[in-house]
Amino acid sequence: MGQSVSLIHCADIHMGSPFKSLGLGNYSSDRRIDIKKTFGNIINLALERNVDYLLISGDLYEHDYAGRALIGWINEKLSRLGDKICVLIPGNHDPYTEDSWYRNYSWAPNVRILSSKNPEFRDARTSCYFYGMGFDAYRQEVLSITKEAEIFPEFINICLFHGTVDMPFSQQPYNPVDSDWLLKMGFDYYALGHFHKYDDSLSDKGIINPGSPEPLGFDEQGEHGVFFVRLSKNEGQVVREYERIVLQQRKYHDIDFDVSGISDSIQLKSALLEALNKKASKSDLVRINLTGRLKSGFYTDLKETGQSLAGEYYFVNIKDSTKPDYNLTELAMEKNITGVFIRMMQDRIESSPESERQLLMKALYLGIEALLTGSVEI
Ligand SMILES: [Mn+2]
Incomplete structure (x- = not known):
């Protein structure tokens, strides 16, 4: 008899982000409202799809900007999930520090925070085992592990990880690991977070990074959203089904x-x-x-x-980034090869049908550029 669970996997929501960069009237506050709408839509999606779990793989909020009111708002949304459990790990923007809201707030009973001291959650109802590797500090160059992961063959085993996978280690000191190391642990699904661009290139191995559901700036273009995941296990064989769902308010x-x-x-x-x-x-x-x-x-x-x-x-x-035009009348009068070239091309353009003129004009300008600067930028 096999088992099956469904979940919404998201990460890097960055609630409370200051959005400082554009210097535009209501931009920062508008965008914080957008993130709230998107988070509300994630909760709605979990309810509509009637999933077993909501996974949040780090950076749910930005600790430096998140006050008690915002945490209360987030907690109220999470509590709407009822008996659907939210499993989350702290990221590098919401690390498990002494003053973390994860330690100093009374979260709804359906919220499970996996920290380095308490990295596991076993759910007997669905036969699911969760193991989390998040952040204890804003910067963490090696993983903070106090208890090794266990794998239960008769369970569906899920790993939540916030950090960099398969990157040059020296440049990415945020929980750097390689995917082979992750896969050797033997989980059925790896719920990644940290990079805001989604990556499903290792999805056949059960590794997914969903990216930020609401993009945070011009360095986060394209579509953004979350993953709906169904995991089924039968006689030790896992089957994974994915659906990417775009949820952003703006691009x-x-x-x-x-x-x-x-x-x-x-x-x-x-x-x-x-x-x-x-x-x-x-x-x-x-x-x-x-x-x-x-x-x-x-x-x-x-x-x-x-x-x-x-x-x-x-x-x-x-x-x-436009360049000024050449003064063709002046240049055409010059007694040099540039002048000769311009007069020749102008004659040709005048005697050509309209349809060819644009191309000839382009040729004229490229020719002038080559003659005047010795090179052509295309
Ligand atoms: Mn992030």
Whole structure:
């Protein structure tokens, strides 16, 4: 007779994060509310899917910014799970220090905190064994283990781990281990946390890092969410089923936009809007990097363009990496190879059909760049 359990695996929620970097009006408080919404949605998901467990693999909150009110809010949400058990480990942002809320708060009875002193939880109801390897301090270069893991063949064995797996050790002094070492311990599932980008490249071996469910900045682009996991065991053989569920409130995007061929502000704005609409939704945060050469005589106030777009998206920032245009009239009069080249190309452009002109213009500019600087940037 086999057994089966289901769970939601998340990590790196970073409740209370200060979101200091953008310096934008309500940005920090808006984003903290977003994290709360996402966490609320994780709880709802656990209830809807009727899972046995919610696993939180470290960095549930940021200790430096989390006060009693926020901890109370988190605890109230977790208590809504009722008899579904939340198993969690402290990460490097919410370590198991003397003043940790994990030691100094009376958590709901369905919350199990696995610390280095007390790293195990055995649940006879479902025949599940949990073992946690988290953080006792903000920095931890070797694992803090006081009791070795046990593996119960007749149980489903789950390891929660916060730290770096398969990275150059000297650069990542946060619980560095390699995946072979983890796998040798013999767990059926490894619930990882620490890296905010999700990684399921070792999912066939039962190792998953779900990433942050709500991204924390422009270095966390793409989709973010949690994993729904079902583990079944029959005669010692484990079967794992995964589903990734995207839950974030907002996305961060970096968009490069080439201004070549654009001749006025109105055209620029509508072209930018078209590019944004393809990638972003109105609630997203977007950084646009303008490249290419602005046509001579085209003056545009990029700050103004940015502001008019900001009204349509949650956050838009425009960076101007364009280069000034060449003064073709002046350069064409020069009695040197550059002058000859420009006059020749201009004649060719004039006698060419409209459809070929843009390409020839590009060739003209690349040619000028090569002649003037000795190299071409493409
Ligand atoms: Mn984290």
